Amino acid sequence: MIDGRKILELHFDGISQRTISASTGHSRNTVSDVIQRATERGIDSLEDRMTKKWLYEFLFPEREPMEKGYHPVDFEMIHKELQKKNVTLKLLHHEYCSTARDAGRIPYAYRSFTEKYGSYAKKYKLTMPIRRKPGEVLEVDWAGATLKIMDSAAGEEIEAYVFVAALPYSQYFYAEAFLDMKSQSWLTAHVHAFEYFGGAPRRWSRTTSRPESRSIAEATHR
Template sequence: MLRLAGSGTSSREIAVILGVARSTVQDNLKRAAMAGLSWPLPGELTDDALESRLFARAGVKQGQRRRHEPNWAQLSIELKKPGVTLLILWEEYRSVHPDGYGYSRFCELFRGFEQRLSPTMRQEHAAGDKVFVDYSGKRVPIVDRKTGEVREAELFLGVLGASSYTFAEVTWTQTLPDWVGSHVRMFAFFGGVPRLVVPDNLKSGVSRASFYDPEINRSYGMMASHYGVGVLPARPRRPKDKEQTSRCTLLDLLSVN
């Protein structure tokens, strides 16, 4: 790139030759100029030294200590565990590195890492169009005051796509009566019904999961017909299809006053 620029080739032509965006060429040439680099490069300049000079952080002087960079890949894995939030991960990071990033900057850098790692299309939801339903995957312990017996219950979630307005209730099981009953109470809570219900491929709702032609449980289908709503199951192995309920954890619900 420097060689081509040094021979008088325009940034547009360099972009075509190298198969990169023109803005990338301009950015790299600007970095090289700021680092005092030109073609030919010094023979003793190693790749690591070149990268360090080109991509030194803006606003950080040479030799000055930088903030410790978290292992973003590991944090991304940790965040997928039940009950784990960015706030918890940041607090753990700051307990080890007190002079590390502030929370807002930490979140900003993590989101940037996620975008580079797995770019996805943003989903837009119209008001009243869809409600995403699922069980949280984390059971809630219920204590009998008289006997002290602890029994675990299931947490049902219904999240409106456009507003993320959430209905939540606990039931003893994920069986069909509890599944359908939760829908009835959810519609009453919302004061209406959406155009579509998007469930996960739970057996109580979907008899046969399929990427193209899922088979809806008969009783569940009758309930949907009664309320005049459509059922559109999330595609198998497509977590983005039910992203709204996936993001809503028990910890999030308990943190709301």
Template structure:
């Protein structure tokens, strides 16, 4: 039968305890014999009140409802009827067994303003390049609050880190959640791991800038049900509604997407009160982490050495640093789309507007020059 010795022993022990012989079970089905000899261990003890776990599971889907609250209500009902309730720990254990046996997803508590789930939608949307007129694929970025399911969707020309950094979503929300939950994709997570994923350094700097913590979803786990549902919603509704329209450029496509997402956010929930828009602005937005005064910019970090002419070379252009620095000293350079910043350890020693599209240009701050050079400049 492919049974272990311990299973065979348990069956004989159960049969002896029940006083059941082979003749009494020979004509029964497997499930009937199992129920007769080996009752479900999750079945309630006879002197305890059986909780309605289907009701418990349904109620956990409502805002701010927890297992502790439902256990307290269960205990109160038992007191009214004179029944004996389960202890809280056993109540939790029984619910987990019930969820596993029925295939129901365990309800994960969600708090207002706590977490934002982010992901890419699977199917691209097409738009025409405004210069060539050729069709181009745009990739849908989705950010959604776990509590309200209030969503932000935007199309990008690629799925690189520059598109992934979530800045536009935070600005649309008017703040950041305390947790940011991405998938274990290479864009935001350099090394996927079930327990200790390694974040992309730039993505980690984004979190520090906005005062949020990045907690990648576990591999093959249901940590991002809202964003994954929003991905399906984008593919199923936004893409379908806009399927026959033709767009020129990303801006026109995104304008149509924003309007459609606003409509969906304002649509009432099917299984709870209000709508994502109402729940977000009423319960979540007041709790968000305020946005910093300066927008986060994706930066490229490099090393450079101070030359004899007190300049560092970055992308074939030269930027000045204080001449008091030792020639050949290794410096850190932070490059954004608009600026070039130079650091000596933790101290920023120079900041320049970045040259774009040109080479062999010098950006020189007079205060960086030696005294003799400054006096010659004045003369």
């Protein structure tokens, strides 16, 4: 078994990969692979729980199944399937278990399945910067969830719809609740947002549905 802990201990102490290879008996390719995988998975220091066995399973999840008789998981396929609508890890685990049993192998339990996928997914950067200029665009929409307002006169709760406007460059935002999502409320919300920000952007963009971007002049003349 690869001694990932010893390799990383020496690496974090500033020892060269050539020296680590000679010291641990592992090839330079193995040493480089361990360091690269640890970097991709966000390991920049060692903790007590990171034993030799723990690190091997964490850094080389694809090798463990064959060694222990478990059915291997195609994590690349899992990652791609999760991008599809209504696909969950629970569903994919159920399909994986069926495939494993058909192949006469042992499937991972759901907890192990999700932990191993989580380790694999760390190599992907899930965020991407969106470059904006100050005051260039205002992103607006109705929030997905509604609020409840108590009508003290009638003694009953009334649904309130929340309008949100955000300036992505500065991350300033404005929010206001309305009793409906009709055109008048939509226009009023925009006027109040512009008053709050002290001006108007070059254009606005609705954040849901299809991308929609209009200049302020176009919006006000419709």
